[in-house]
Amino acid sequence: MSPVRRGEKLPIYNRIGVLRAERKMTRAELAETVGINVQSVGALERGDNYPSLDLAFRICAVFDLPVEAVFSRTEFGAMSAELYRRPDLRPEPQSDPGGAR
Known part of the structure; x- marks a missing residue:
């Protein structure tokens, strides 16, 4: 069964x-190009x-x-936030120079 009940309208963003x-x-x-009228494009947007x-x-x-x-x-x-996300900028863990075990 669909998670959406009949009659409920969930938004569709575009x-x-x-x-x-x-x-x-x-x-x-x-x-x-898509075969609709100009007003329909405006209503969709x-x-x-x-x-x-x-x-x-x-x-x-x-x-x-x-x-x-x-x-x-x-x-x-x-x-732009999706296309140009910066990689994770957390510092890399430092290795123990003394070689602790």
Whole structure:
């Protein structure tokens, strides 16, 4: 049985606006490419509407990204934080110069 009860709506967050901006793509261009109207792109970006699975796949194909890179059940953080995470900066353990056992 699904963990989601009938009638409950969980949010679906997306990065459509960010991805469009990175590619200098207008809402109209995305809408035409995936076969929806411009208002629908705006509603998706705002989270007013959620895409069908088919539409989600079409949008992901435009950006050449997997679904989880474009859509999520949890809010996305800054993309730069994910792409440019610094490695763990903890100091490495010091070896015992006396050779204690």
